[in-house]
Amino acid sequence: LHPMAAYLLLRGMKTLALRIRQQNASALQIAQFLEGHPAVERVFYPGLASHPGHAIASRQMRGFGGMLSFMLRENSFDAVRRFVPRLRYAHAAANLGAVETIVGPPATTSHVECTAAERAAMGIPESLIRYSTGIEETADLIADLEQALHGF
Template sequence: MIAGIVVVKNAELGARIKFFQNACGAVLAPLDSWLIIRGIETLFLRIKQHSKNAQAIAEYLENHPAVDKVFYPGLKSHPNHAVAKRQQKGFGGVVSFSLKQDELKLAEAFVSNTNIFKLAESLGGVKSLISHPANMTHKSIPAEKRRAAGVSDSLIRLSVGIEEVEDLIDDLEKTFEKLNKYSSVEVCDATGVEEKSYC
């Protein structure tokens, strides 16, 4: 992130924050300011494409037999769909989904086998990213608490970019095919204990 904004309702609090910003020198460099100005010029088009791509991907995932749940406010099945539809013009570029086989190893294999979606933690970029919260953003939370908060072992988060949506869906489909091919394969480790191999 290059920059951000703080919005407050109270004028007194706003004045205090402005004082600290001025006193501490938290001011953007000229190059960063120019990058933001340049980016704002195409922001509308990028956000529109993010939302369009994410909607198509969410609908694809919702109908995939290997997917348990899809979390995206643009879907009618989302509990807050009506609120999101009333409050905003689009539904954003972040889609999360969980697998019917709710296994850490399966989710790890999925996020490691995509080609266009790159494994990284970030949001809102032009390039599509994929992450596994149980092993990344929520790794430090004990598994029981994480699951109770709704972050299952197989939850996968997509930050959908502005690439051609057919290519993105094809990337996900090929990854599902890879996992389907290997999910039924049983292998023995060095101790002789059988375990599933997804690699």
């Protein structure tokens, strides 16, 4: 390992627990907000009681993670293309788990090589959006989602 890489790794480890705590707390509040929003069809997050794995996750985890996904009620990729650019805090990217909030629709990231029919066969709806929370203020992220969802 290069000395500078080792230094950066060591430095980052000192704040890892704080960052994970913030991401967990934000993701739960965001999932709760999205679950009650009329423009959102479904939210996938193990911290929600509505999630099929919630009971198991509650027994096995101290937090439910910083990653969630949700489906827009308007189940089309066109809706996703209109929604994502409206976000001001989250930026579109294929990677996950950064200190910045990242939004990555599978249709343009992890499953970009698949056709819409192939994604549908795998259970990946066109309106599915992955949302990886960063360490920004939770209220700012929720306000950002609210303004982006306005009119959907």
